[in-house]
Amino acid sequence: MSANDIVLVIVVGTALVFDFTNGFHDTANVVATSISTHAMPPRIAVAYAAVFNFAGAFISLAVAATVAKDVVNGDVITPTVVFAGLVGAIAWNLATWYLGLPSSSSHALIGGVVGAAFAAAGADAVLSDGVLGKVLIPAIVAPVVAFVVGVVAINIVYGVVGRERPGPVNRGFRLGQVVSGGMLALAHGTNDAQKTMGVITLALIANGSISENADVPFWVVISAASAISLGTYFGGWRIIRTMGTRIIKMDAAQGFSAQGAGAAVILSSTHFGFPLSTTQVISGGVMGAGAGKRVSAVRWGVAGNIVVAWLLTLPAAAAIGAATYGFSSLFGDGAVGPVLISLLGIVALALIFTRRVKEPEPLPASG
């Protein structure tokens, strides 16, 4: 086994851990609406979301292709660059989780890879058109569209059923949420699992294991789908324990509208290969459905947090990715740097979690 193969194994393992934590973090966003409106019991909602997350990963590969081919120049990328990018993303997610700051796992991942590529091969390594056109602009547009869809949809709903008796209406929309919740989990699986697939594929291309024009290998699809759905499942138990403090109160019609808005925007974006922050899109839908009923019902602080996440996450993760690549390079091109950083990372994680369990739990980072 060559040094590059060792790094590749580390990259695949790290990417799957990242995918697991992505599902773990995002369970709340996917199931909160169904749980808060009592459309589904929490345990059922979590298991249901995990199944649809898994299925969603098989629906499309457009986002994986974007991450693998449209963000950085594959010709100058090595497995170590991908590894450094992943470390940048994970480190930023952990730092924001520890400090209770909002973050986007998706933006962190892309920022980390871009930063590491820049450090390794300069500006030519970054496909700026792809980053701007496929990542940055859709990242701004998508939550706004979800907000608009949420506002318009809930106003139509209230216009149509507003004079009906609330009992049958609520029962109907709760039933509808079984479908809309499933679609939202499916959408989450399609977009978020594919980012990991894209990163692993990028590493495989960089290592020469597959050609630049090759499709995403099936074992990569299965692995990423399993990692995110397991993360969703295990993250759900944690959410169930802490429920009641973070769940937004809304009626079933708002829940249905918010989930529909989120699912529609994420699935449409996935179809065209736009890697999004799914949490920001879901938040946009929830805020839209909330604002459609009463503007003051919306937690506008969340909107402010999203803006902060937009501004900070990409450059911060890029800086960490670049620094990680620089540190790894001190030990040459072989596997010593990544192995050493992995060991340091495991020690740092153990210290963080040991300290964290003694303190109140902060808000999770978002996807």
Place this chain on the structure above:
Amino acid sequence: MVATVVETKDLVETVVASLIAGIGVTAAFSLVIFGVARSADMVRDERPLLATAAGALAVLAGLFVIAAIVFGIVVMTTK
């Protein structure tokens, strides 16, 4: 310059598809609920014609919801 970098056509199609799917499906589902609720009320009031009409509206809207979801998934899986 931005217009040349951004894949404008894809982005516009994404926005349009999101608006149609998100608003259309939600509106259609609210018609399902409206139709079912009104149909039940009309049956109770012994007005069979109106009950049938409301029921038909619910069925048609329900079919639209199912068709829209199936269409969306088929489009995504066949690209």
